[in-house]
Amino acid sequence: MDSSSPKGRHEALRPDYRSGTCCVCGHLLANHLKEGDGWRxxxxxxxxxxxxCFxxxxxTxxxxxxxxxxxxxxxxxxxREVYEFKKRFRDSYRRW
Incomplete structure (x- = not known):
């Protein structure tokens, strides 16, 4: 991991997070071609x-x-959302 760029612990878990897999159908995003106003x-x-899947x-x-x-x-x-929530919860608990 590059020490010059500050990253949170959550980002260090998956540095290459772009898998190229569609979250809707599970196929490769490269196989979704432009058709009309979206990608089929x-x-x-x-x-x-x-x-x-469309x-x-x-x-844009x-x-x-x-x-x-x-x-x-x-x-x-x-x-990242879970990490931020836990961080806010921990900080509010410490202030209380």
């Missing part, structure tokens, strides 16, 4: 049917925004 999954399921843009619809649906990013964001 082009993978096939075990039953040989096309995946029904990722809608949040703000750029490729960078597609990373919002990354499973690793979501897990890291959840860990």
């Amino acid at each position: 999954c082009t993978e096939r399921g075990l039953d040989a049917r096309r995946c029904e 990722l809608r843009p949040i703000l 619809g750029t490729e960078r925004e597609k990373e919002f649906y990354d499973l690793g990013w979501r897990m890291n964001a959840s860990e």
Whole structure:
């Protein structure tokens, strides 16, 4: 881990948090192609049917925004929220 950039303990748990896996369907984000106003999954399921996953843009619809649906990013964001909550709880308990 690079010591020049300050990171919290929660970020050190998963430094390469971008897994490239869709948090909706579990397929690779690279297989979600731009279609209309979002990204449609082009993978096939075990039953040989096309995946029904369709990722809608949040703000602008750029490729960078597609990373919002990354499973690793979501897990890291959840860990960060839990870490921040525990930190606030601990600080408020100490003040009390």
